[in-house]
Amino acid sequence: MPEKTEKAGAGTAGTETAAAEDRPRRRQARGERRIAQLLEAAARVFSTTGYTAASTNAIAREAGVSPGTLYQFFPNKEAIAIELGSRLMHEMRQSYDEVLTPIDPAATPLEEVIAGTVDRFIEFNCRHPAFFALMHGPDIPGRIAEEHDALHTTLVARVETILAPFAPDAPPAAVTRTAQMCVGIYKAGLELILAHEDDEREAYAQELKSALLCYLRPLVGTS
Incomplete structure (x- = not known):
């Protein structure tokens, strides 16, 4: 009988240990959910008021x-913006990896490349309006600006890899300039697209695709 009591005691101790180990995990899960809740609220506030006019009180509310x-x-609004911006830029980089890959010009017309790429990035920005508000605001935190500059450099490099096969005889410097202009045209068009809704938004998206196609045709030829 004493032996059975000892085994029962050992089982109880094991259960208590498991419960004690599980408590920090539950607290961590609750903390992660709360952080996600705050970041979602911040995204709505930033997209509505912009970063400069936003406040921690408004985000909490x-x-x-x-x-x-x-x-x-979060100690302040800047910390919230940096965390939100980092997460959004990580998702945008994943979009680059999926969309901006080398293309065989013989298999994929330039129109399809432009349409697929523009549609994907417009969809991302419409789904995350806070991304545009944070990346293009007049008073964004320095760390976000640095990460956005790196993201821009990656975007230009990826566009170069897409354009190069369409223009095999073009000097590398010309391809780089063209890629820079494509990104510039896209960003200017994106601001107009996000300022409209429904059919007007779609119309502006089509205008952006047409502008890019007209710009690129002299480089890549009529094929």
């Missing part, structure tokens, strides 16, 4: 929590 709860996770 949008999230349905007290400012004190917000400060448990």
Whole structure:
């Protein structure tokens, strides 16, 4: 009988240990959910008011929590913007990896390349309006600006890899300039697209595709 009692005690101790180990994991999961809730609220506030006019009080109110709860996770608005911006840029890089890959000009017409790429990036920005607000605002935190510059450099390089097979005889410097102009045209068009909705948004998206196609044809030829 004493032996059975000892085994029962060991089982109880094991259960208590497992429960103690599980508590930090539950707290961590709750913390991650709260962070996600705050970042979603911040995205809505930034996309509505812009980064400069946003405040931690407005973000907390949008999230349905007290400012004190917000400060448990983020010390200020800048920290929120940096975390949100980093997550959005990570997702945008994944889009680059999926869309901006070398193309066989014989198999894929230039029109299809432009349409597929533009549609994908417009869809991303419409789904995450805070991305444009953070990346193009007048007073964004320096760290976001640095990450966005790196993202821009990656985007231009990826566009170069797409354009090069369409213009095999063009000097590399010309392809680089063309890629830079394509990105510039896209960003200018994107601002107009995001300023409209429904049919007008689609019409402006088509205008952007047409502008890029007209610009690129002299480089790549009529094929």
